[in-house]
Amino acid sequence: xxxxKLEFKDYMDRYQRxxxxxxxxxxxxxxxxxxxxxxxxxxxxETETKFEKAVFELFDRLDIWARFLRADILxxxxxxxxxxxxxxxxxxxxxxxxxxxxxxxxxxxxxDILFLTPIPEDRATILEWEDDTTSPRCGLPKxxxxxxxxxxxxxxHWSRVLHVAPxxxxxxxxGRPRLRACWNYLDDLDKIIGGGAEAxxxxxxxxxxxxxxxxxxxxxxxxxxxxxxxDEYQHGVRRIMxxxxxxMNVLSASAQGFGANADSIIQLIAATxxxxxxxxxxxxxxxxxxxxxxxxxxxRIAERRREFAVPLVGRFVDRCIEYGALPEPxxxxxxxx
Numbered sequence: 001x002x003x004x005k006l007e008f009k010d011y012m013d014r015y016q017r018x019x020x021x022x023x024x025x026x027x028x029x030x031x032x033x034x035x036x037x038x039x040x041x042x043x044x045x046e047t048e049t050k051f052e053k054a055v056f057e058l059f060d061r062l063d064i065w066a067r068f069l070r071a072d073i074l075x076x077x078x079x080x081x082x083x084x085x086x087x088x089x090x091x092x093x094x095x096x097x098x099x100x101x102x103x104x105x106x107x108x109x110x111x112d113i114l115f116l117t118p119i120p121e122d123r124a125t126i127l128e129w130e131d132d133t134t135s136p137r138c139g140l141p142k143x144x145x146x147x148x149x150x151x152x153x154x155x156x157h158w159s160r161v162l163h164v165a166p167x168x169x170x171x172x173x174x175g176r177p178r179l180r181a182c183w184n185y186l187d188d189l190d191k192i193i194g195g196g197a198e199a200x201x202x203x204x205x206x207x208x209x210x211x212x213x214x215x216x217x218x219x220x221x222x223x224x225x226x227x228x229x230x231d232e233y234q235h236g237v238r239r240i241m242x243x244x245x246x247x248m249n250v251l252s253a254s255a256q257g258f259g260a261n262a263d264s265i266i267q268l269i270a271a272t273x274x275x276x277x278x279x280x281x282x283x284x285x286x287x288x289x290x291x292x293x294x295x296x297x298x299x300r301i302a303e304r305r306r307e308f309a310v311p312l313v314g315r316f317v318d319r320c321i322e323y324g325a326l327p328e329p330x331x332x333x334x335x336x337x
Contacts, residue, residue, distance in 0.1 A: 002184045008078040008122045011177050014186065015077050020266070021186060023280060024273045025178050028166075029072035031301045032309050036065035037336045039317060041329040051329035055317065058110035058326070068312065071118035071164045076178040078121035080165035084146060084156065085319070086115040100156040101143070107325040118164075123147035126173075127155060140172060159323070162316055166308050182272040189265045196258035206251040208234075216245035274300065302336075310334045 003010070014021045039059075041049045059065065067083060074081035087107060089099045107113065128143040141163065144156045165175040179186065210230070212218075218226070229241050241248070270277040276293040313334050320326040 002187060006177070006180060006183060008120070011077050011179050012120070012122075014179060014183075018186060020189070020269065020280070021179055024182065024269070024275065025073055025076050027273075027275050027280065028178075028301070028304060029069055029076065031297070032304050033065055033069040033072065035337050037309075037313065037334050039313070039332055040335055041332045043333075049329065051327050051332065054110050054326050055332075058113065058320070061110075062113065062116055064116060064316075067116045067118055068164075068309070071162075072166065074118055074120040075164040075166055075175060078177055079174040080121055080124075080163060082119050082124045082144065082146070083162040083164060083316075084115075084117040084119055084148065085113060085160050085162065086117065087160070087323075087325075088112040088114060098155070100146070100154040100160055103157050104159040104323050107320075107323050110320070110325050113320070113325050117148065119146055119148070124161075130158075159319070162312075162319070164312060166304075178273065182269045185265050185269045185272065189262060189269070192258050192261050192265060196262070199258075209249040209251055211247040211249060213245035213247075305336055 015025050016022075036059075039052065039055045041051045071081045071083050085104070087104060088111075090105050123146065125145040126141045126143075127145050128141070130137045130140050130142045132138055137158070141158055141161075143158065144161055145153060146156045146161075147153050163173070165173060167176040167178075168174075169176060208230075226243075226246070232238050233241050266281060267277050270280045273280070276297055278293055279297055317326065317332065321328050
């Protein structure tokens with residue numbers, strides 16, 4: 001009964017209502033971007049270059065680390081997300097409703113970047129691909145259709161968009177949804193917990209057994225009256241029954257504890273998602289985890305920062321340098337705390 005084809009809506013619905021599904025999607029991004037990083041041109045902490053000053057002002061003004069975090073979470077729910085880079089447009093006679101379809105204009109300073117908006121996959125459709133085999137962007141999106149708000153949809157040039165796609169495998173565009181590999185286990189967990197809750201409820205109210213005296217003879221009217229009293233008692237209309245020649249017995253019922261079964265499924269989910277079990281079910285920073293769990297988790301986060309976060313930040317900074325929002329440095333490095 002597992003679904004064979006999963007859409008973005010399926011992943012988003014489970015993220016919003018699935019409990020542990022939210023934790024799976026949030027754990028890696030929140031640990032990756034916790035505290036942010038610094039972007040340094042000069043390793044001397046006493047020296048602040050023109051580039052470093054402009055970068056700090058830009059990241060602080062637009063709270064960019066939080067934007068990266070949101071885009072990372074959205075990308076993991078689906079296959080990718082995008083960050084729309086809103087900039088100050090030059091005053092021309094062109095149709096101002098379609099500036100997004102043109103390449104990003106030349107900017108004067110970091111203040112010309114007005115906003116950054118993370119947008120999920122279902123609102124960022126790829127309209128056109130770069131098919132020029134001589135272009136370094138061959139096989140990458142050329143235009144997007146971005147649904148910024150319900151009534152705002154814009155065709156958007158790739159230069160105005162930062163494409164965010166973790167866990168790439170087959171190409172540079174579509175990542176792997178974080179819930180896809182463990183989806184069946186999440187279904188199993190819902191069944192175990194839901195079935196256990198139903199069993200517990202039935203155990204609380206197992207029902208009654210009426211033992212009629214075999215020598216008792218009831219008329220049809222008396223049988224109907226007894227049946228009505230039983231129905232009223234069963235449905236909570238009244239909690240008293242008048243009986244004559246009827247012995248009432250409370251049925252016994254037992255429900256097997258389902259904690260061990262649920263924990264086994266959670267361990268499979270933790271292994272599949274790559275998150276230590278006690279970190280997945282513990283607090284945000286893993287205080288409940290063992291020292292070995294914390295060490296393994298720290299290694300995974302350091303690896304993810306190196307392979308995903310640093311290149312993503314670098315692409316954004318390079319884009320800002322290319323279009324003039326940031327001064328060109330001799331060299332820079334993304335340094336994590």
